Amino acid sequence: MGTLVQINNVSKVYERGKQKVEVLHHINLDIQQGDFLALMGPSGSGKTTLLNLIGGLDSPTDGSLQVGDQRIDKLSQGALARWRAANVGFVFQFYNLLPMLTAQRNVELPLLLTKLSAAQRKKNASIALQLVGLGDRAAHKPTELSGGQQQRVAIARAIVSDPTLLVCDEPTGDLDRQSAEDVLGLLQTLNRQHGKTIVMVTHDPKAAEYASHTLHLDKGTLVEQSAHA
Amino acid sequence: MKYFHLIWAALFRRKARTILTLISIIAAFLLFGLLDAVRVSFQQAGQSANGAERLQTGSKLSFIQTLPQSLQAQMQAIPGVKEVSYANWFGGAYQDPHNQIFTFATSSNYLDVYPEVTVDPKQREAYEKDLNGVLVGEMLVKKYGWKIGDRLPLQSQIFHNRDGTKNWNFTIDGIMSSKDNKAFQSQMIILHWKNFDESTPYNRGNVGWYVTRVSDVSQTDRIAKQIDALSENSDHETKSQTEQAAMANWIKQSVNISLIVTSIMSAVFFTLLLLTGNTMMQAVRERTSELAVLKTIGFSSHSVLGMVLAESVLLLLLGGLLGLALVSVLTPIVGAASGGVLNLPHVGAGSWTLGVGLALAIGLIIGALPAMRAMRLNIVDALAGR
Numbered sequence: 001m002g003t004l005v006q007i008n009n010v011s012k013v014y015e016r017g018k019q020k021v022e023v024l025h026h027i028n029l030d031i032q033q034g035d036f037l038a039l040m041g042p043s044g045s046g047k048t049t050l051l052n053l054i055g056g057l058d059s060p061t062d063g064s065l066q067v068g069d070q071r072i073d074k075l076s077q078g079a080l081a082r083w084r085a086a087n088v089g090f091v092f093q094f095y096n097l098l099p100m101l102t103a104q105r106n107v108e109l110p111l112l113l114t115k116l117s118a119a120q121r122k123k124n125a126s127i128a129l130q131l132v133g134l135g136d137r138a139a140h141k142p143t144e145l146s147g148g149q150q151q152r153v154a155i156a157r158a159i160v161s162d163p164t165l166l167v168c169d170e171p172t173g174d175l176d177r178q179s180a181e182d183v184l185g186l187l188q189t190l191n192r193q194h195g196k197t198i199v200m201v202t203h204d205p206k207a208a209e210y211a212s213h214t215l216h217l218d219k220g221t222l223v224e225q226s227a228h229a
Numbered sequence: 230m231k232y233f234h235l236i237w238a239a240l241f242r243r244k245a246r247t248i249l250t251l252i253s254i255i256a257a258f259l260l261f262g263l264l265d266a267v268r269v270s271f272q273q274a275g276q277s278a279n280g281a282e283r284l285q286t287g288s289k290l291s292f293i294q295t296l297p298q299s300l301q302a303q304m305q306a307i308p309g310v311k312e313v314s315y316a317n318w319f320g321g322a323y324q325d326p327h328n329q330i331f332t333f334a335t336s337s338n339y340l341d342v343y344p345e346v347t348v349d350p351k352q353r354e355a356y357e358k359d360l361n362g363v364l365v366g367e368m369l370v371k372k373y374g375w376k377i378g379d380r381l382p383l384q385s386q387i388f389h390n391r392d393g394t395k396n397w398n399f400t401i402d403g404i405m406s407s408k409d410n411k412a413f414q415s416q417m418i419i420l421h422w423k424n425f426d427e428s429t430p431y432n433r434g435n436v437g438w439y440v441t442r443v444s445d446v447s448q449t450d451r452i453a454k455q456i457d458a459l460s461e462n463s464d465h466e467t468k469s470q471t472e473q474a475a476m477a478n479w480i481k482q483s484v485n486i487s488l489i490v491t492s493i494m495s496a497v498f499f500t501l502l503l504l505t506g507n508t509m510m511q512a513v514r515e516r517t518s519e520l521a522v523l524k525t526i527g528f529s530s531h532s533v534l535g536m537v538l539a540e541s542v543l544l545l546l547l548g549g550l551l552g553l554a555l556v557s558v559l560t561p562i563v564g565a566a567s568g569g570v571l572n573l574p575h576v577g578a579g580s581w582t583l584g585v586g587l588a589l590a591i592g593l594i595i596g597a598l599p600a601m602r603a604m605r606l607n608i609v610d611a612l613a614g615r
Binding site for chain 1: 231232234235238239241242518519522523524525526527528529530531608609612613
């Protein structure tokens with residue numbers, strides 16, 4: 001297994017009015033392919049910012065960021081969008097499904113950016129929904145599903161285009177314990193059986209236990225690394 | 230087309246709001262269609278094929294100024310003139326002073342210059358012999374259930390008869406019909422000019438206007454000039470023009486229908502612009518996080534811009550097409566309900582093109598601002614709810 005994500009001396013500064021806030025300070029980090037990494041730390045430590053940089057949602061102010069063979073810190077907005085579509089799956093705390101679409105249609109969304117036919121898109125979305133155990137809920141809209149089910153639909157949407165990397169921002173933050181364990185178990189399966197590299201931001205130490213490594217951030221700096229069994 | 234279901238779903242995300250907005254767009258385009266039909270109807274007045282070979286001669290000063298009846302013989306003598314007839318405005322109200330029917334006092338050969346109007350020869354003969362007789366349009370017959378031989382009391386707007394009242398009594402001697410049952414004559418009444426001239430003290434040898442039928446359409450300009458030359462430098466100078474031009478001038482003197490239609494529609498579409506523009510802004514603002522998700526997944530900024538624009542254009546096109554379709558259904562109903570008084574034409578290709586063009590333009594205008602906002606959306610800020 002090689003290195004999938006290489007973060008070299010990355011800093012991120014936000015401008016809030018006249019103030020400049022340095023959220024990340026000279027971060028150096030390598031994430032191996034097939035890794036399941038948990039990012040922990042107090043609020044405002046820069047976890048989500050680092051996750052956004054890894055997922056290509058934002059660009060660093062300084063330093064370089066390479067994912068696979070691609071220097072993503074150098075990409076234009078359009079190129080970055082295309083890169084995300086092909087390489088990254090996203091899972092959010094509040095699921096962020098489109099409420100007017102069925103589960104099937106939500107999962108199909110990333111496939112609209114591919115050249116697949118409508119029939120193939122439908123087939124792939126059905127497979128992804130079956131993989132997350134929701135094959136029988138394809139015609140349901142998000143409001144007709146429980147929180148845990150919605151998050152599983154979001155995971156199906158994240159994996160449907162078969163990305164190399166999954167970035168998850170507090171995926172269990174809005175779920176009860178049982179649903180959270182189901183979702184984390186699912187992520188673990190995707191990591192172990194399907195070889196997906198996962199980077200997950202979490203506040204929950206129990207959620208972090210599902211990861212193979214945990215990194216701790218504080219005030220924009222990596223402070224600690226721990227490995228799990 | 231791949232994104233159509235996405236655009237459609239976004240449009241009907243809040244069904245009640247979209248339906249209400251749609252109703253207001255339909256209402257605006259319904260009004261547009263009906264007013265445009267009125268405008269077209271006015272524009273088409275006098276544009277029949279027979280109208281091209283007819284000249285109307287009226288006073289140069291005003292259409293209410295009368296002309297001497299003696300001009301008829303001089304006009305008839307001009308080479309190329311086939312027939313010269315004349316008429317006076319009578320203005321008859323039936324049963325109710327507000328129920329006005331187009332009624333004219335005409336020369337005995339009046340119908341000869343309108344070959345498109347037919348009357349049964351026996352009825353025509355009866356009318357010629359009966360000084361107190363009238364010919365009535367077939368649409369009026371259908372509307373009021375009149376029969377040949379019926380007494381027809383009419384009240385003139387202006388003219389008193391021999392007994393000093395404005396109440397006139399006539400006998401229906403015949404029915405005027407036309408190949409085109411929407412023709413003006415199907416909705417009018419004609420009476421003998423001689424009867425009118427002898428009965429009212431206001432006239433005495435004067436006519437309202439002349440209608441001249443020419444033998445050769447290419448000669449109308451020359452004949453018109455020769456007719457007008459007959460009265461040059463007199464106290465009754467004339468202006469001769471084709472039926473179409475005369476109708477257009479008469480309408481222009483009475484009412485500037487294009488200006489009225491344009492003014493009303495400008496106000497309606499400006500209001501629609503504000504209303505739907507506000508709705509679109511609100512709809513897109515509510516979907517900030519959803520649009521951010523689309524961009525996160527990999528939809529480009531231009532795709533998002535296109536989808537929001539397509540949504541607003543689709544909304545306007547839906548409302549516009551439904552509104553115009555409703556006009557197509559309503560115009561014949563309105564025409565039938567008015568007993569033929571309102572002859573609104575079908576929605577023509579020109580009106581459809583203008584309507585669709587307006588819908589597209591308004592859709593693009595109201596979609597522009599929210600689409601730009603959606604395009605410029607910062608994913609990180611939007612997902613964080615900032």
